[in-house]
Amino acid sequence: MDRNMGEWEKNSLINVLLQGRESAKQLQIQLNLRTSSSSHDQTRGIMLVQKIISSYEKALSMLNFCGSSSSTQEPQPPAGPVTESPTSLTGSPLSEDSDRDVKDPQEDVSKKSWRKYGQKDILGAKYPRGYYRCTYRNGQGCLATKQVQRSDEDPTIFEITYRGNHTCAQASNAILPPPTQPETKEPDTAAIEPQQHNYYQTTPQQQPEDALLNLRKGLKIVTEDLDVKPQQQSSIPPFHFPSPSVVIHPNFTGNFSPSFVSPQASEANNYTFSTSPPSGMNNFQGNQNFQSSSQDSEVNEIISGAAAAAATSATNPPTVDLDFPFGNIEFDPNFTFDNLGFFSSFHHSEKNSK
DNA sequence: GCAATTTGACCAGT
């Protein structure tokens, strides 16, 4: 990751991780102080916090960050987008504006790339589903959309489903190669409907096993089960990066290329890794150019992720970006990275109508 | 004033 990762991105990511780790440590201290009620739950909580801290440590080590205990270390700017929490666990305000002062212009692009256009109560779901589309849909015909659904089982988890690819110039600058569908389309429903039914499907055998193995290093198994179609299920358990993390679900059938997957598999939907400067989170273990550069409209994707966020907001999806090749996972400005529930999960499934 | 969000209505698929 870091080999091809910009120094700025790396620092940003490290800062984010440091903040998370620091907050986890503070929570650990809080839990330890409550010795009067050493209940089972508390003990379990301490263990979980320890695991979370361990995950941060692993993530930092993966970034070759060998800094000593950060208990006294203040995160250094530039801060990444996920540090835009208004307050930290300690209550110290983290100025959103101050962070933005040092942000790369492309970050602004990514942060503004999603516009909410609807919200719907979903049958059987406790929380409404939010519908977002690319801000540049009208002007540039970018058909990328995403849905954000809060998990019933774990309200701290948001399932994010991405549909379509960013074809806008902004996304191209930050994420994608030159758009393949530069023509401007009317912002009508028909323009986007076909994508919703032209999924590309890969078999579990086509999954980037090597990538999974690599990613599993230092990863935690999560058990949340996303809403996936039966044929997309696989026996591979989901897992995610050390928090803050990305969870790859077993039905992640996207192709990581070039380093994550075999050339044969990568041909399927022509994914490459790339980075978006502000986040760096899409640089899965140093892989770059993770881009969804579908050359034809028949190749589409559904990428859903569950991004854990603070349990404060009941229905609002997160809005702080974690750029992914196919879109952004965003976290609410109210979300504090200090919340230990920060685990993002990531699910990618594709179908092909052909 | 402009852009983003909210929210009820509308539409298509089942």
Add this chain to the structure above:
DNA sequence: ACTGGTCAAATTGC
């Protein structure tokens, strides 16, 4: 008829 997805007017925030 029901549901999910989208539209678009109204509202909100900067």
